[in-house]
Amino acid sequence: xxxxxxxxxxxxxxxxxxxxxxxxxxxxxxxxxxxxxxxxxxxxxxxxxxxxxxxxxxxxxxxxxxxxxxxxxxxxxxxxxxxxxxxxxxxxxxxxxxxxxxxxxxxxxxxxxxxxxxxxxxxxxxxxxxxxxxxxx
Numbered sequence: 001x002x003x004x005x006x007x008x009x010x011x012x013x014x015x016x017x018x019x020x021x022x023x024x025x026x027x028x029x030x031x032x033x034x035x036x037x038x039x040x041x042x043x044x045x046x047x048x049x050x051x052x053x054x055x056x057x058x059x060x061x062x063x064x065x066x067x068x069x070x071x072x073x074x075x076x077x078x079x080x081x082x083x084x085x086x087x088x089x090x091x092x093x094x095x096x097x098x099x100x101x102x103x104x105x106x107x108x109x110x111x112x113x114x115x116x117x118x119x120x121x122x123x124x125x126x127x128x129x130x131x132x133x134x135x136x137x
Contacts, residue, residue, distance in 0.1 A: 003041060004063050004089050005031035007056055011042075027053055029083075031062060043081040052086045061089035 011028040018024055028044045043066055045053055056062050065085035070077050 001067065002063055002065050003031065003033060004061065005033045005038075005041065007058055007060050007062050008032050008040065009058060010053060013050070025050060029053060031064060034061075041081060043083045045083050045086075049084060052083075056086060056088060063087050063089045 008030045011030070013025060013027045015023065015025040024047065026044050026046045027050055028042055030040055030042050033039045033041065043064060063086075064083050066081050066083045068079060069082060070079040072078075
């Protein structure tokens with residue numbers, strides 16, 4: 001998987017000793033996607049991949065290749081965004097995320113006769129917001 005965005009921050013390097021006695025290092029970083037509703041994504045690099053983060057600066061547009069992995073612990077699921085390649089983005093923001101076709105502002109086409117049929121009076125009732133909302137967010 002790939003994602004293009006602006007590098008917002010590089011978090012501090014973390015290191016430790018694993019259960020097998022081997023040392024490990026990881027560094028997390030945050031990018032912000034370039035789309036109508038930008039999202040922030042925190043990803044991490046492990047081991048010998050850490051030096052790739054040094055080749056880009058905060059504020060740069062980057063393309064991150066990553067894999068997703070989830071694991072269960074005590075009945076809860078945790079997801080990692082593990083980056084395996086970071087490079088400067090060669091395409092601009094407009095090319096990164098094309099606009100969906102459904103956002104057209106064109107008026108609906110008139111029927112073949114050229115005129116829209118009259119609306120019934122029940123179709124013209126005023127909308128009343130009763131506070132109920134079926135949206136999940």
